[in-house]
Structure formats: structure tokens, C-alpha cells
Amino acid sequence: MKRTSLAGDSCPVARALDVFGDWWSLLIIRDASLGRRRFGEFQASLGLAKNILATRLRTLVERGILKTVPASDGSAYQEYVLTPKGHGIFPILVALRQWTEEFDEHPDEIATVMVDRDKGKPVKKLALLSQDGRVLGAADTTLKPRPAAKRARRLVTA
Amino acid sequence: MKRTSLAGDSCPVARALDVFGDWWSLLIIRDASLGRRRFGEFQASLGLAKNILATRLRTLVERGILKTVPASDGSAYQEYVLTPKGHGIFPILVALRQWTEEFDEHPDEIATVMVDRDKGKPVKKLALLSQDGRVLGAADTTLKPRPAAKRARRLVTA
DNA sequence: TTGTGTGGTTGCAATATTAAACCTGATGCT
DNA sequence: AGCATCAGGTTTAATATTGCAACCACACAA
Numbered sequence: 001m002k003r004t005s006l007a008g009d010s011c012p013v014a015r016a017l018d019v020f021g022d023w024w025s026l027l028i029i030r031d032a033s034l035g036r037r038r039f040g041e042f043q044a045s046l047g048l049a050k051n052i053l054a055t056r057l058r059t060l061v062e063r064g065i066l067k068t069v070p071a072s073d074g075s076a077y078q079e080y081v082l083t084p085k086g087h088g089i090f091p092i093l094v095a096l097r098q099w100t101e102e103f104d105e106h107p108d109e110i111a112t113v114m115v116d117r118d119k120g121k122p123v124k125k126l127a128l129l130s131q132d133g134r135v136l137g138a139a140d141t142t143l144k145p146r147p148a149a150k151r152a153r154r155l156v157t158a
Numbered sequence: 159m160k161r162t163s164l165a166g167d168s169c170p171v172a173r174a175l176d177v178f179g180d181w182w183s184l185l186i187i188r189d190a191s192l193g194r195r196r197f198g199e200f201q202a203s204l205g206l207a208k209n210i211l212a213t214r215l216r217t218l219v220e221r222g223i224l225k226t227v228p229a230s231d232g233s234a235y236q237e238y239v240l241t242p243k244g245h246g247i248f249p250i251l252v253a254l255r256q257w258t259e260e261f262d263e264h265p266d267e268i269a270t271v272m273v274d275r276d277k278g279k280p281v282k283k284l285a286l287l288s289q290d291g292r293v294l295g296a297a298d299t300t301l302k303p304r305p306a307a308k309r310a311r312r313l314v315t316a
Numbered sequence: 317t318t319g320t321g322t323g324g325t326t327g328c329a330a331t332a333t334t335a336a337a338c339c340t341g342a343t344g345c346t
Numbered sequence: 347a348g349c350a351t352c353a354g355g356t357t358t359a360a361t362a363t364t365g366c367a368a369c370c371a372c373a374c375a376a
């Protein structure tokens with residue numbers, strides 16, 4: 001009767017959620033992407049129980065989202081930093097942010113705006129483009145079965 | 159000792175997660191965006207317990223992500239469809255999908271590819287652009303305090 | 317070497333998830 | 347109309363996860 005795992009699911013959305021789709025993981029990742037690195041920083045920032053934080057950090061490391069490195073201040077402690085796989089989550093954070101900016105009932109409670117570092121101006125909305133450069137909305141897309149490509153090997157060996 | 163709510167948080171990422179950041183909601187929304195509408199369809203597709211599905215649907219309706227409409231086949235049952243606020247979640251689903259496509263260890267287990275309906279070709283990666291059209295990565299962005307604008311009213315009345 | 321901060325682990329109470337049984341109104345069949 | 351069945355839930359009870367607080371070990375500072 002465990003919480004059902006989505007790890008084996010064929011839907012890529014479900015597979016992503018299986019990795020960091022729980023209540024806290026994305027917030028930890030957000031904090032990490034803001035430069036937080038230490039256990040105590042995460043705990044203070046998120047206000048979650050220490051045991052929960054400990055297990056989340058452990059599984060995020062196991063799953064290759066975070067890695068531990070020796071503390072940057074020379075002390076014997078360790079720090080948690082994003083791997084490339086973890087940095088790849090950035091667009092998801094942006095998408096979540098932009099959804100709130102557009103649809104939240106109390107946008108005045110949002111504390112920050114994402115700006116480009118160079119000019120300091122707010123970024124544009126994430127754009128989904130076709131290969132020939134058209135902007136696509138949900139209605140302009142469909143899902144197709146994935147081309148078999150590598151899966152063929154299994155059939156060959158069978 | 160309830161599950162801590164993120165509703166009042168000032169971070170837009172947290173606010174979004176508070177609305178649909180639990181284990182099942184995003185998958186229900188994904189299904190809805192694929193055209194599933196009926197309780198039984200969701201249940202069969204997701205394989206979750208019916209009581210959980212019932213409560214999730216109820217809260218998603220309460221929060222303005224889904225709305226109920228009379229069944230499209232003329233029967234007396236109701237169906238669940240996305241509101242505009244719900245359709246706005248589409249980019250988040252795309253971002254999750256693309257993360258898995260890029261970083262999953264077993265990409266061969268992904269069943270589908272998102273293509274543009276016109277040409278049938280895979281869509282490009284979501285792009286974050288500055289106002290002058292440069293492509294931005296995480297490192298090219300910062301967060302700035304939100305311009306006070308409407309918040310001023312509170313200060314005035316104080 | 318005594319004290320304090322960091323980074324956890326452990327135990328327990330509260331809450332959430334799950335599966336399965338049950339219920340109710342709608343639909344279909346004759 | 348009368349009966350069976352289906353869609354869409356609710357209820358119940360077992361199990362799992364969360365949250366809090368107390369505890370612990372090591373690092374570091376005086």
C-alpha cells in the first residue's frame with residue numbers, strides 16, 4: 001500500500017513527477033538554483049522538518065539532481081549543489097512562476113520578478129516553437145507514438 | 159500538524175505548487191488536456207483510488223482549474239473540463255516532458271513525442287527570451303523585488 | 317575541555333493514501 | 347413497469363507518510 005510509483009510509466013510527465021514531484025523537492029531545487037547549498041539554509045528557508053529535509057536531500061542526490069561537495073568555506077561540512085540534470089529543471093520553475101504570475105488570484109503577494117541579468121528587464125513568457133519557428137499553443141500540438149529507433153534492439157534479440 | 163500549506167507564500171513557484179503540486183493533480187490535468195473528461199476515464203487511466211480522485215477533482219474545481227459541465231453525450235452525468243486557468247498549465251506539462259526527454263536514464267521507455275499538428279514534426283525546446291530577443295539560460299536571469307505598484311495602498315492606509 | 321552550532325537520527329502523534337466494500341441514482345433491456 | 351447493470355461516487359479500515367520534538371554526534375571556537 002505504498003504510495004504508487006510512477007517510475008515505470010511511459011508518460012514523460014509522470015516520469016518527471018516520479019523524480020521530483022513530491023511536496024518539497026521542487027522547492028528544494030528552487031532554493032538550490034537560488035544558490036542555497038547548506039542543510040541549514042534549506043531548513044531555515046523552507047521551514048520543513050529536518051527529517052523530511054534529510055530524506056529529500058538523500059533521494060535527490062540518489063537520483064542525480066543534487067550532489068554533495070565539500071563546503072565552500074573550508075569547513076568539514078558538506079554542501080548540496082545542482083548537477084546538470086538538476087539545472088535542467090530550471091525551465092519548469094520558470095513555467096510554474098509564469099503560471100502564477102498570469103493566473104493567481106492575488107498577484108500582489110508575489111515578491112519577485114524574473115529579469116534578465118544584463119538589462120534588468122522582465123523576461124518574456126516561455127515560448128513553444130515548431131521547427132519552422134511558429135509559436136505553438138496547446139491546440140497546435142499532438143502526441144505521436146515515439147519512433148521505435150533504439151527499441152528495435154529488443155525485438156532483434158528476442 | 160497538517161501538511162504545511164504554501165498558499166500564502168510570496169514565491170510564485172510555491173504558490174503554483176500549492177494549487178496543483180500534489181502527487182496526482184498534475185496527472186489529472188495532463189489527462190484533461192489530452193481530452194479525458196469523465197470520472198471513469200481518469201480513474202481507468204491513472205489507476206488511483208476513487209476516493210482520492212473524487213477529492214482531487216473537487217479541489218481542482220474549487221481552485222478554478224477544472225469546471226464541471228453536462229455530459230457531452232446527452233446523458234445526465236457530468237464531465238470535467240479545463241478552465242482557461244487550467245489550460246494555462248500546458249507549458250508546465252511541456253517543460254516536464256522535455257526534462258524527461260533530455261535527462262531520463264531510460265528514454266526508450268517514453269511512449270510519445272510532442273509534435274506540431276500541422277507538420278507532424280517534433281516541437282522545439284521551450285525557449286526563455288529576454289525582451290530584446292536573446293535566449294536566456296538560468297545563469298542569465300536574476301530575481302528582482304516586484305515593483306511595489308498596488309502594494310503601495312497598504313502602506314498608504316497604514 | 318567545555319560550550320555551541322551544524323547536521324542529522326529516532327520516536328511518536330497526526331494526517332494522507334490506498335484498496336475494497338458499499339451505496340445511490342441513471343441507463344438499458346424486456 | 348420491473349429488474350439488472352453501470353457511472354460516480356462515499357465509507358471503512360489498514361498502511362504509509364508527514365510533522366514535531368527530543369536526542370545525538372561531530373566540528374569548531376574559546
